[in-house]
Amino acid sequence: MFIANAWYVAAWSHEVAPDALFSRVITGVPVLLYRKDDGSTVALEDRCCHRGAPLSVGRREGDCVRCMYHGLKFDSAGACVEAPSQQRIPPRAKVKSYPTVERHRWIWIWMGDPALANPDAIPDTHWLDDPAWSSLPGYIHYHVNYLLICDNLLDFSHLPFVHPTTLGGSEDYANVQPKVERIENGVRITRWVMGTDAPPFAAAVKQWPGKVDRWNIYDFTLPAILRMDSGMAPAGTGAREGTRVDAAEFRGCQALTPETENSTHYFFGHPHNFAIDQPDITRSIHQSVVDAFDEDREIITAQQKNLALDPDFEMSPFGIDSALSQFRWAVKERLENERHARQESVQEALHDQG
C-alpha cells in the first residue's frame, strides 16, 4: 500500500529522450513516459486497455502512441482514437493518464486523484539545475521496500559505521543527538558536530586547516523526499551562528519512489557551490555519494533478507530512532486518511444514487 496523492519522482529528464517510449513501474503501476513534439512530458498507464500489452513496446505516431499488439492508438490523454477494422471506438476504451511536471531535471508524477495534483506542492530542488551549483544525476535500483531506505536516511548515526571511509568520519559524529522537529508532511533533522574531522569525501576535494564544524540539516517529507543543507566550515568560524566562511556547502536532493512492495527507485543529486568549474571535483563528490549509497544498499539488502526470514520480528526502539519513528507514523497517518477518504467517496456516490 502506497500513498497515492503525492508527487513522486518518475525519472530524470534525460531518461525520457525526445523520440523514445520510456517505461517504469511506479507504486506497482506500469507507466509509459514520453515527450510530445513540443517537448512536454506525458505519462500513461503502460498497459493497453484491450489485452494488457505494454504500450512502451509500441510505436510513437505524432503525439500519440500505438499498441503494437493489435494496433490500438491512444492520444496523449490516454483516449483510444483508433482501432483496426472498427469505426466506433467504445468511450470506455482508454488508459489512465497521470499528471506530470518537469522541474529542475526531475519529472514528477502524481499517481492519485488528478483533481488534487497541485504543482505548487512539489518541493523545491532548484539546486539541481541552478548554475551556481554543480552536481551529477544519480539513480540506484533497490530490491527492498522503500521504508527501509527511509529509515536509513532518517538516522545518520549510521554514517561512521556504514560509511567509515566515505561519508562517515569519526565516531563522535554518531554520538551527537540530532534535533528532530515535526514539520508539515514530515520531519526536520538538525545535527551540528563542532570541532570534528572533515569526512573523507570532503577532505578529498578541499584543503582544511584543521578541525571543522559540520552540519546536516534536512527535511524529509512525504512521500519520501529528502532535501539537505549540509557542509562544513573551519572550526570556530561561526557556521552555527549563520556565518559560512570558507565553507563547503551541499544541497543534497534525494527522492525514493516505490516500484513494488519489495523494490524502489532511488534518485539523487548532491549539488555543491564551490569549485563548480572543476568537473573533476563534481565527479569525485558524486562518486563518494555513489560509493556510500552502495554501502547502504549492501547493509539494507542484508537487513531485508534477515527480516524476510521472520515476518514476526519486532524492531526494538532506540533513542536514535526518533526521526524515523515520527516519519513512519506520518506515513501511516496519511495512508489511513487516504483510505478514509476513499470510503467516504464511495458512500457519497451511493447516497447520490439513493
Add this chain to the structure above:
Amino acid sequence: MFIANAWYVAAWSHEVAPDALFSRVITGVPVLLYRKDDGSTVALEDRCCHRGAPLSVGRREGDCVRCMYHGLKFDSAGACVEAPSQQRIPPRAKVKSYPTVERHRWIWIWMGDPALANPDAIPDTHWLDDPAWSSLPGYIHYHVNYLLICDNLLDFSHLPFVHPTTLGGSEDYANVQPKVERIENGVRITRWVMGTDAPPFAAAVKQWPGKVDRWNIYDFTLPAILRMDSGMAPAGTGAREGTRVDAAEFRGCQALTPETENSTHYFFGHPHNFAIDQPDITRSIHQSVVDAFDEDREIITAQQKNLALDPDFEMSPFGIDSALSQFRWAVKERLENERHARQESVQEALHDQG
C-alpha cells in the same frame, strides 16, 4: 484448472527415441513417455508411487521401467511388478497410465478419464506427414498461461503490428473483419483480403506478378488445436470462388499444451504444397514462422508480466475479439461441465454405497 477429457499433443514423434525415457510436464502432471520394443508409445505418471521420485531418471527393462531410487519396477500399464526384498506387491502400488495415440508425427495424450478416450476425436493433421506436403517440426516453450497464446492465435489483426517484416504484410489486412462461426468444440475464422501485397515470408519463396488474394481459414478447437488453410493466389484468379491457380497453399497445424498454469508447450508445423522438393524453401518458410512466433512470444510475455502486476486488471472487449471471446467461453463451459460431471460421479458413488 485445465480441461481433462481432451487429446493434447505430448510430443513430436522424434522426441521419444526408441530406448529413451522422455519426461514432460503436461497440465501440471509429470509424464514419462517411452516406446515399447514394438515401437508403440507408453505414457505413465513420472512419479513413483513409493516416494515420488521421477521414473524418467530410472532404467528401461524390456517394456518395463525401474525406479532408480529404491528399485521398484513398473510395467507399461503402470502396475508395480517388483519391489526389492518383498514378495507380495500391494495391489494399490501403481502409477497412472495415460492413453496415447501416435499419428502424423505427433504423440497425442489423454489426461482425463481413459474410458472416454476416443482416438476418432483426434483432429486430422495428416499434412504433417503427407508426402504431397512439406514441413519441419517446430516447438517453443512459453512462460505464460496457454490462454494468452490462444488469444493471440484467435485474432490475426495483430499480424501487421507484431509481424510487419515476417507474416504481417500491409495494414489493410488488419482492417478486414474476419467471419467468425461457432463450430463443434471451437470456432472457425475466415478472412479474405483481396488485391493485397504478398507478405514478406511468401514473397521470399515465390515470385508474384503483382497483388494477391490472401486467405486464412482456420478451425481453433478445444483444448487448443489450430488447423489452418491459408495461402495466396494472384489477384483476381478466383481463389475465393474455389479455383486455386498458381497459389501458394499452407496447412498450418498448431497445438498448445499447458505445462503449468504459467507455462505452455507449443507444437507447430507449417506444411506447404509447392516446391516440396526444395528443402531450402521449406526451411525458409519454417524459419519465417519461427521468427514470427518469437515476435509473438516477446509481446505475449510482456503482456503476461503486465497482467501479473495487477490481478484485477479487466480486459476491454473490442470488435476484433469476437473469436477469442467465443473460444474463452467454450473453454469455460467445458471446464464447468467437467466439474459438474465429477460432482455427479461422487454423488453416484455415495448413493451406491448407501
Add this chain to the structure above:
Amino acid sequence: MFIANAWYVAAWSHEVAPDALFSRVITGVPVLLYRKDDGSTVALEDRCCHRGAPLSVGRREGDCVRCMYHGLKFDSAGACVEAPSQQRIPPRAKVKSYPTVERHRWIWIWMGDPALANPDAIPDTHWLDDPAWSSLPGYIHYHVNYLLICDNLLDFSHLPFVHPTTLGGSEDYANVQPKVERIENGVRITRWVMGTDAPPFAAAVKQWPGKVDRWNIYDFTLPAILRMDSGMAPAGTGAREGTRVDAAEFRGCQALTPETENSTHYFFGHPHNFAIDQPDITRSIHQSVVDAFDEDREIITAQQKNLALDPDFEMSPFGIDSALSQFRWAVKERLENERHARQESVQEALHDQG
C-alpha cells in the same frame, strides 16, 4: 516446524576461524558464530535487535561484536552494552544467544530452551578426531526439506540403484531385509549381507581374496544424526559373530541440520581404521562418499521437484519403509510434545499472574 530442544551440528570447527564472523541459517534462524579470544565458541542471533541488520557483517571488538549499521555493541551473551549517543541501554535490548559445544571437530548448537541444553546428550562421534581413525570433513548444501534426506539415509535398499558404481554393489544387497529396532530417540538398523561382492569404493582401497561379509549397523537419532558401524571382512571369517579379521571398518558420522523448510546443511565424515597413514586412501574413501552423496542429491532434488508439483501426493508405504516410517513417527511425536510443553508453560504463566 523443527524440533527445538535438540543438539544440531552448526559447523565444522575449521569453518569458524579465530577472528572471523561466520553466519549460517539454522532451523530458519540466522545465527552468528564466532570465537572468543580464549577460542571458545559463541552463537548469537545474527539479527540486530534494533532494525534487524545482520551482526555478521559487523565488527569484532574483543569478545564483543558491533553492528555496523548503527553501531550497537553486543557482548558474547547477546546483551547490548553500547549504543551511540545513548547512556542508558534498555534492558530488553539484546539478541538471543544459543548454547554451543565444540566436540570432535563439530560445533553443536542448541536452538531451544537453554535451560534444557545438556552436553551429555550430544551423541558420541569421537572417531572424527580419534588418532586411530582417519577421515576428511564433508559438507553439502541441499535444496530440499531435511526429512527427504532422512528418508534416504533410513533405507539403504537404494544403494544398488542410486549408487551402482560407488557405494552400491550387487543387487542382492537390496534384497536383504534389515533388522529395524526402536531405540531411545530413534531407530537402529542392522543389515548383514553374507558372501557378497565388495562394493566398488571398498574394492578400490583394499585387496579382497573373494566374497565378503558386509554389514551396516547404524543409529539414526533425533534431530537427524546418523552414526554407523559399517564394513566388510572376507566371507566366513566370523564377522557377524564378533570377530573382525582383516576387515575394513568405517564409523560414518552424519548430521542433517535444517536451514529452512526447503533447504538443509549436511555434515559428514567417514572415518576408517585401516591404512590411516595413507592420505591417498582417506581421500579416495572420502571422494567415494562425496560422489555417492552427489548421486543422492540428484535423485532427492528430482523427488522434491516432483512433490512440489502436487502437494496432495500421498506416498505408498512399502516393506522397505519400516525404518523411515518409525523415524518420521518419532519426529512427529517429538514435535507434538514440544507444542504441548509450550502450551503448558503459557498456561502456567497465566496462572502465576492470576
